[in-house]
Amino acid sequence: MNELAFIVILLGALFTISALLVWVERRLLGHWQERYGPNRVGPGGILQSAADAIKLLAKEDWTPPFADKPVFILAPAVVLSAVLLSFAVVPFTPSLVVADLNIGLLFVFALSSLSAYSVVLAGWASNSKYALIGGLRGSAQMFSYEVFMGLSVMGVVMLAGSFRLRDIVEAQQDLWFCIPQLIGAGIFFIAALAETHRLPFDIPEAEAELVAGYHTEYSGMKFGMFFLGEYLGIVLMSSLIVILFFGGWQGPWLPPLVWFWLKTTVIITVFFLIRATLPRPRFDQLITFGWTVMLPATLLNLLVTAAVILTNRDVP
Amino acid sequence: MTHDLPIIDELRLKFGTDYAQIEETRDGVPTISTDKASVLPLLRFLKQDAAQPYPMLFDMTAIDERNRRDRSMEASNEFTAVYQLFSFDRNQDLRIKVPLALDDLALPTVTSIWPSANWYEREVWDMFGIRFNGHPYLRRLLLPKSWDGHPLRKDHPARATEMEPFELTEEDEQTEQELLKFSPEEWGMQRSQDHLEYMFLNLGPAHTGTHGILRLVVQLAGEQIVDIVPDIGFHHRAAEKMGERQTWHTYIPYTDRIDYLGGVMNELPYLLAVERLAGIRVPVRAQVIRVMLAELFRIASHLVWYGTFAQDVGQLSPVFYMFTDRERVFRIIEAITGGRMHPGWFRIGGVAHDLPEGWDHLVREFLEYLPPRLNEYDTLVLGNQIFQARTKGVGCYTTQEAIDWGITGPGLRATGFSWDFRKTQPYSGYEQFDFEVPTAVNGDCYDRGLVRVEEMRQSLRIIGQCLEHMPEGPTKADHPLATPPDKARTLQDIETLIQHFLTVSWGPRIPAGEVMAKVEATKGCNAYYLISDGAPWPYRVRIRTPSFPHIQMVPSISKGHVLSDLLAILGSVDFVLADVDR
Numbered sequence: 001m002n003e004l005a006f007i008v009i010l011l012g013a014l015f016t017i018s019a020l021l022v023w024v025e026r027r028l029l030g031h032w033q034e035r036y037g038p039n040r041v042g043p044g045g046i047l048q049s050a051a052d053a054i055k056l057l058a059k060e061d062w063t064p065p066f067a068d069k070p071v072f073i074l075a076p077a078v079v080l081s082a083v084l085l086s087f088a089v090v091p092f093t094p095s096l097v098v099a100d101l102n103i104g105l106l107f108v109f110a111l112s113s114l115s116a117y118s119v120v121l122a123g124w125a126s127n128s129k130y131a132l133i134g135g136l137r138g139s140a141q142m143f144s145y146e147v148f149m150g151l152s153v154m155g156v157v158m159l160a161g162s163f164r165l166r167d168i169v170e171a172q173q174d175l176w177f178c179i180p181q182l183i184g185a186g187i188f189f190i191a192a193l194a195e196t197h198r199l200p201f202d203i204p205e206a207e208a209e210l211v212a213g214y215h216t217e218y219s220g221m222k223f224g225m226f227f228l229g230e231y232l233g234i235v236l237m238s239s240l241i242v243i244l245f246f247g248g249w250q251g252p253w254l255p256p257l258v259w260f261w262l263k264t265t266v267i268i269t270v271f272f273l274i275r276a277t278l279p280r281p282r283f284d285q286l287i288t289f290g291w292t293v294m295l296p297a298t299l300l301n302l303l304v305t306a307a308v309i310l311t312n313r314d315v316p
Numbered sequence: 317m318t319h320d321l322p323i324i325d326e327l328r329l330k331f332g333t334d335y336a337q338i339e340e341t342r343d344g345v346p347t348i349s350t351d352k353a354s355v356l357p358l359l360r361f362l363k364q365d366a367a368q369p370y371p372m373l374f375d376m377t378a379i380d381e382r383n384r385r386d387r388s389m390e391a392s393n394e395f396t397a398v399y400q401l402f403s404f405d406r407n408q409d410l411r412i413k414v415p416l417a418l419d420d421l422a423l424p425t426v427t428s429i430w431p432s433a434n435w436y437e438r439e440v441w442d443m444f445g446i447r448f449n450g451h452p453y454l455r456r457l458l459l460p461k462s463w464d465g466h467p468l469r470k471d472h473p474a475r476a477t478e479m480e481p482f483e484l485t486e487e488d489e490q491t492e493q494e495l496l497k498f499s500p501e502e503w504g505m506q507r508s509q510d511h512l513e514y515m516f517l518n519l520g521p522a523h524t525g526t527h528g529i530l531r532l533v534v535q536l537a538g539e540q541i542v543d544i545v546p547d548i549g550f551h552h553r554a555a556e557k558m559g560e561r562q563t564w565h566t567y568i569p570y571t572d573r574i575d576y577l578g579g580v581m582n583e584l585p586y587l588l589a590v591e592r593l594a595g596i597r598v599p600v601r602a603q604v605i606r607v608m609l610a611e612l613f614r615i616a617s618h619l620v621w622y623g624t625f626a627q628d629v630g631q632l633s634p635v636f637y638m639f640t641d642r643e644r645v646f647r648i649i650e651a652i653t654g655g656r657m658h659p660g661w662f663r664i665g666g667v668a669h670d671l672p673e674g675w676d677h678l679v680r681e682f683l684e685y686l687p688p689r690l691n692e693y694d695t696l697v698l699g700n701q702i703f704q705a706r707t708k709g710v711g712c713y714t715t716q717e718a719i720d721w722g723i724t725g726p727g728l729r730a731t732g733f734s735w736d737f738r739k740t741q742p743y744s745g746y747e748q749f750d751f752e753v754p755t756a757v758n759g760d761c762y763d764r765g766l767v768r769v770e771e772m773r774q775s776l777r778i779i780g781q782c783l784e785h786m787p788e789g790p791t792k793a794d795h796p797l798a799t800p801p802d803k804a805r806t807l808q809d810i811e812t813l814i815q816h817f818l819t820v821s822w823g824p825r826i827p828a829g830e831v832m833a834k835v836e837a838t839k840g841c842n843a844y845y846l847i848s849d850g851a852p853w854p855y856r857v858r859i860r861t862p863s864f865p866h867i868q869m870v871p872s873i874s875k876g877h878v879l880s881d882l883l884a885i886l887g888s889v890d891f892v893l894a895d896v897d898r
Binding site: 029032211275277284 | 696
């Protein structure tokens with residue numbers, strides 16, 4: 001019963017946070033771009049996302065007649081549920097975790113691969129050319145990024161000796177993994193950007209070219225689910241970065257949960273800042289970059305980490 | 317005067333003494349009238365074999381001569397086709413006219429000599445109904461397929477009130493929809509080849525990346541571009557036809573809206589042409605004010621280009637910075653003219669008012685404000701590695717190709733060819749300003765960007781010189797045709813009052829003649845070719861805009877690139893759809 005209450009609170013918190021994030025991002029972007037951003041609804045515009053949600057919910061739930069209806073409806077649900085399920089294994093504090101799986105990290109990766117399907121399915125089911133190109137780009141991006149995303153955190157797993165996220169945080173008692181695993185952290189961050197389809201990796205959406213890419217044909221709350229999925233994805237990826245490389249909830253004076261959210265917020269802001277700054281590479285450049293730069297760098301990082309661990313073990 | 321030009325002698329030597337007639341025009345452009353049979357060899361000679369050739373088909377149009385009142389008695393042709401050529405070696409225009417009879421409106425196509433003739437000939441067919449034998453796709457360009465008649469003919473109504481009330485029935489709507497459907501076969505394209513099925517992607521007319529209502533049908537193999545068919549005309553407002561019913565004075569605001577980012581820059585070539593016809597000398601102060609405002613608009617237009625170009629390659633923020641800067645430009649424009657994007661502020665013989673008090677502070681403030689911002693953008697946009705990866709080596713063309721396609725302005729200079737009409741054929745006193753003509757080397761998207769950014773700095777230099785050396789004196793010519801006329805003495809002198817009344821209510825009667833004036837506008841060379849038959853309105857207004865040939869070239873430089881590159885190319889070409897369609 002207690003656990004159920006926690007899940008409900010967690011879900012509520014996640015939705016609220018991602019709605020707030022949309023507003024925070026828009027205000028921050030506005031600030032960086034010498035304009036105001038949404039500042040009308042509620043104090044400082046904080047209720048803007050609520051207004052947007054009402055609008056999306058109240059809109060006609062339209063499915064284009066040429067679309068493949070079941071898949072078209074399924075696609076946004078896949079991304080949202082995959083992201084939400086991933087949060088089950090995220091330890092916010094030593095005790096605040098829904099399911100403390102011993103394969104937590106693998107579970108997250110499995111689900112994030114699943115969410116890549118929603119892009120492909122949405123692109124395919126829309127039966128529209130722009131959406132199709134977006135979906136194809138999404139799958140090409142997934143192929144090149146899933147590979148080194150998983151490999152980039154293997155260094156962390158080796159150092160911590162566990163896939164359990166709580167163990168990984170506890171292993172960083174003395175030293176955050178972002179120091180010994182600096183390359184791993186950098187690579188994982190880039191992969192996280194690609195995973196969440198954020199600029200500069202928003203190639204499946206590429207609004208200048210593909211209108212809105214894979215979700216061109218979506219409107220109303222089905223579009224809202226993609227949108228929500230994207231922002232929940234940012235929260236998830238930022239939480240993972242904090243857990244894997246920045247010591248999770250650990251920190252002096254403040255309670256663990258506060259530390260966790262502070263760190264996550266900083267990472268999220270970096271996500272936003274990157275979106276405000278960088279242009280978008282061409283998708284073939286991105287794939288080339290993935291396979292020829294990122295993958296070798298990851299493997300090298302893995303080899304060096306393994307070698308260091310082995311050497312230290314040999315000399316007791 | 318034009319009889320003694322070396323090209324005339326060369327042509328006499330080659331084609332014999334009576335190959336054609338030489339016409340006198342007010343602008344001093346050598347004008348040769350020739351017949352249908354010899355037009356093709358003549359043009360081919362001029363482009364390929366002449367000692368200093370005329371490699372660019374600068375413009376091409378036609379004139380419906382039937383209502384013209386100033387014609388000589390012996391002229392019997394109903395239509396005239398006009399080719400405007402340009403020679404960079406000679407720094408000279410050449411006009412070739414071909415008289416045509418109504419019962420035989422046909423000419424051989426010159427698409428084999430200039431690829432750019434393709435759209436020009438289609439436009440002439442569309443507007444005048446002159447056929448071009450051998451043209452690959454002679455069909456309407458600006459008007460819808462269902463259009464009845466050829467609107468620039470004098471017997472075609474100019475106003476909606478002269479026509480039946482417009483009605484769009486559901487049936488008509490269906491027909492129009494059907495007509496807009498793209499059929500690859502119609503354009504000689506294949507739907508598939510060697511087990512590869514092409515995708516035909518309809519980009520526009522409402523699309524985020526096309527900067528206006530431009531429709532491109534892209535033939536794709538995967539994401540690779542095989543071919544593109546541009547469909548233009550969605551922004552066509554019959555600007556040339558309107559010129560034939562507006563007075564010389566009331567047409568000025570229409571010109572602002574041709575290249576709607578260029579503002580007063582559009583008024584300049586029109587007024588230069590009118591003033592040349594009328595023989596008005598514009599006072600120095602008015603000239604310098606015109607230059608200053610034109611350069612401010614060049615900066616405003618380039619800022620919009622800069623921001624949207626960055627956005628086309630996926631950068632979110634620059635466009636906001638640049639629109640903020642542009643707002644600063646508009647603050648100055650507003651203080652001086654009262655308007656913002658389309659002030660309609662230049663007048664025949666000068667400008668509307670003198671500069672307001674305190675204008676110099678505003679301009680000085682801006683001159684200090686912009687340079688550090690431009691430097692910041694260099695690191696943010698041009699210096700960004702992803703940006704460079706997206707734009708370098710994309711959409712390249714050589715100087716030769718640029719000239720063949722009629723490219724002018726930054727697009728031409730990016731290929732390494734230093735040609736700026738402000739330097740080579742100075743107007744409005746540009747010869748007195750000290751500025752450089754920036755060029756680049758490769759002619760790719762990045763270089764086109766580089767040239768424009770540098771141009772903004774040069775414009776700032778010119779504005780700085782206007783600020784430091786603004787001459788004193790009147791801002792409108794003391795000439796009977798200057799409009800609106802001076803009002804000061806109207807209440808003392810009945811003749812002045814009558815003159816004032818007529819010029820204000822009817823508009824000035826500009827003396828008969830033909831004239832062309834060009835300026836280095838924001839996007840390239842903008843030219844107005846005006847014909848007056850002595851009426852208070854033009855007999856024919858031809859607007860040669862830079863965006864038209866630039867868009868025509870896009871398919872040829874996009875082939876083989878991927879879809880994302882097309883957007884970078886479109887961004888780097890910098891066009892305004894109103895400027896394409898007029």
